[in-house]
Amino acid sequence: MTRYGYRAFADRTRHVPVHIHLSEQPAENDACLAVHGRTPARLLADSGFWGRNTTAVHATHLTGEDIALLGGAGSTVCMCPTTERDLADGIGPAPQLRRAGCPLSLGSDSHAVIDLFEEARAMELNERLRSRVRGHWTAAQLLRAASEDGHASLGWPEAGRLEAGGFADFSTIALDSVRTAGPPPRLAAEAAVFAATGADVRHTVVAGRQIVRDGRHQLIEDVPRALAEAIAATRG
Numbered sequence: 001m002t003r004y005g006y007r008a009f010a011d012r013t014r015h016v017p018v019h020i021h022l023s024e025q026p027a028e029n030d031a032c033l034a035v036h037g038r039t040p041a042r043l044l045a046d047s048g049f050w051g052r053n054t055t056a057v058h059a060t061h062l063t064g065e066d067i068a069l070l071g072g073a074g075s076t077v078c079m080c081p082t083t084e085r086d087l088a089d090g091i092g093p094a095p096q097l098r099r100a101g102c103p104l105s106l107g108s109d110s111h112a113v114i115d116l117f118e119e120a121r122a123m124e125l126n127e128r129l130r131s132r133v134r135g136h137w138t139a140a141q142l143l144r145a146a147s148e149d150g151h152a153s154l155g156w157p158e159a160g161r162l163e164a165g166g167f168a169d170f171s172t173i174a175l176d177s178v179r180t181a182g183p184p185p186r187l188a189a190e191a192a193v194f195a196a197t198g199a200d201v202r203h204t205v206v207a208g209r210q211i212v213r214d215g216r217h218q219l220i221e222d223v224p225r226a227l228a229e230a231i232a233a234t235r236g
């Protein structure tokens with residue numbers, strides 16, 4: 001897109017969320033530098049792109065200036081740790097982005113694993129491996145990235161938490177499964193983030209409507225079969 005094109009795009013979309021996959025792999029940075037003489041984050045900044053309604057997905061290979069640009073704009077960064085490890089892309093600078101001012105959300109950009117619990121704990125566990133230090137995020141912070149900040153990134157700041165006037169969008173997690181049983185109630189958040197999987201979701205409510213009840217989808221009879229058919233359809 002031309003410089004004008006980016007600006008017009010940003011103006012048009014100022015009040016709607018805009019997500020862009022950014023610097024996932026070094027090759028795309030190299031190509032951008034070769035053509036534009038700037039990193040992708042810098043190129044977008046020069047076009048007036050970044051703002052609080054924008055989300056950078058991946059943001060794995062950033063310069064210090066890139067991090068400052070995203071943080072200064074208050075852009076959200078959507079980390080996709082299971083995708084980065086599946087593709088051998090590397091570990092994004094999540095702690096530095098948080099310190100720069102970026103809210104962090106979580107996403108799945110591949111179909112190898114789709115499980116927000118795994119994405120949430122991977123952000124902490126990746127940093128443990130890199131730094132050999134524990135405690136980069138609390139369970140509460142990781143749950144917030146998986147819920148409230150994720151909703152805000154999608155343009156629904158009134159969702160992701162339970163309060164009067166907010167959207168009734170939430171899931172409940174079984175704390176009596178083979179993965180989660182045992183910890184006292186005060187450690188429920190830790191059990192959810194560091195032990196649960198999507199299989200432990202017991203109820204899911206979307207906009208006040210119960211979609212999953214006692215682990216069973218209320219709208220789709222056979223979810224695995226429906227998934228298989230949907231994937232088969234993409235193959236033609």
Ligand SMILES: [Zn+2]
Binds near residue numbers: 021109
């Ligand atoms: Zn992507």
